[in-house]
Amino acid sequence: MKLYHHFSEFKRLNNAVVTIGTFDGVHYGHQKIINRLCELAKATGGESVILTFFPHPRLIIDPENQDLKMINTIAEKAKILAGLGVDHLIITPFTRDFSNLSPSEYIKNILVDTIGVKHLIVGYDHRFGKDRAGGMPELEAAAQIHDYKIEVIPEQDINDVAVSSTKIRKALLNGEVALAAKYLGYxxxxxxxxxxxxxxxxxxxxxxxxxxxxxxxxxxxxxxxxxxxxxxxxxxxxxxxxxxxxxxxxxxxxxxxxxxxxxxxxxxxxxxxxxxxxxxxxxxxxxxxxxxxxxxxxxxxxxxxxxxxxx
Incomplete structure (x- = not known):
């Protein structure tokens, strides 16, 4: 797996199969999404790309709230993702400037011009851009212009991911490390x-x-x-x-x-x-x-x- 800490390090791909998220814990629910990413990349002759952010967006958008604790450090996350067969991991700094990109700027400047997206796998409720104004309507409209396909992760799968992450954190904070391992898969x-x-x-x-x-x-x-x-x-x-x-x-x-x-x-x-x-x-x-x-x-x-x- 190739690792990038800034978009400037990344060379645009001809056929990028992309998913986006924090993937904290990289637990069973996340692994289901990532396995689909790698499967689709292989089936289309493309390369799998995960776009994630550091620090966590909530720490930038809500700097007063420092209570958020992560299951993985960024290095731990990268190691696990490499083991799952991901081709490229972009860890982009989540800054105020980045958070202020409009939805259209985010799609064109980042997904299309920088990464070269041809297939995008996202949750049904994926939000992006300034004030989280972008969603599926913006992605679908832009797909017609920039020629990429969208695969939507169903609501049930997204809910399973969120529930699992919550359960893992709760288990660890209660000392239930064996239970956390069952949810994590490690x-x-x-x-x-x-x-x-x-x-x-x-x-x-x-x-x-x-x-x-x-x-x-x-x-x-x-x-x-x-x-x-x-x-x-x-x-x-x-x-x-x-x-x-x-x-x-x-x-x-x-x-x-x-x-x-x-x-x-x-x-x-x-x-x-x-x-x-x-x-x-x-x-x-x-x-x-x-x-x-x-x-x-x-x-x-x-x-x-x-x-x-x-x-």
Whole structure:
């Protein structure tokens, strides 16, 4: 898959089969649309193109609302789309100027002149252009002028996509990572850099790697303990992750930490990927570090027991 971060990098195609959307999560509903995109491109001798936006349009149109959290970072999304066989992914900056394009300018300047659209797959309720003034009537009228065909994604499929995205976010915010995986078709993960912590875990026999997530828009699951795998430098390890404010030591910040089993290397500064498999328990405040240690020993036993069920 070829990746573009601006329209200026893209060379117009002769037969572009295009769909447009944020595709956050790239879950089963999205995959159905993307599979159709690739199928149509193959059937017509064209090339599949996904046009997506970053940052999310809602963050630009409504900058006061920063509560929106995304299931995927833009890099994670690109990796998943590449695996689905998409030929081209255009991640265009969603700016005020872009949002102010009229519907006719959007169609001619972007879809036709820049991308070279010949087939367009869009939802029945697709809106675009300044103040979201453009819709199916504008697309259909322009198709007669610019010679492209439109395939409409039915209302039921669009509703399924929206419902699935909502369910995934809700599941993750409730800690239900196994349920989220069923909707996604893959396990949710966090990718970040290992930073120094206060090393309290080492004093009770459970050293942890503290994870820093650079992308502030990335959704973080509910506080608690999870069974996870940790991937780094081409290797995969089992572990248990903690998300929370460490109430036992009166912590003030929300931490993301992982105790990697059978591992004792220094990995400060390294990037790791933590994949969530199972929720174990909620975060609670213990009477002291010794009580916490006893609970962590049980958590480890529960985590290993979970991994045994996968064997």
């Amino acid at each position: 396990n949710f993960s966090l990718h970040g850099r290992v930073i120094k912590g206060d090393k309290i875990g080492r004093t009770i026999g459970f050293p942890t790697a503290n994870l820093f997530i650079e992308e502030t828009y990335k959704l973080i699951p509910a506080d608690g303990i999870y069974a996870v795998t940790v991937d780094m430098s081409g290797q995969s390890f089992k572990g248990m992750a903690y998300i929370g404010q460490r109430p036992t030591i009166n912590g003030m910040t929300r931490n993301i930490e992982v105790n990697i089993f059978d591992f004792n290397q220094e990995i400060y500064g390294q990037n790791i990927t933590m994949t969530f498999l199972q929720f174990l328990r909620h975060d609670v405040k213990f009477t002291g570090l010794e009580t916490l240690k006893l609970q962590l020993q049980k958590d480890k036993e529960d985590t290993l027991a979970y991994f045994d069920t996968l064997a």
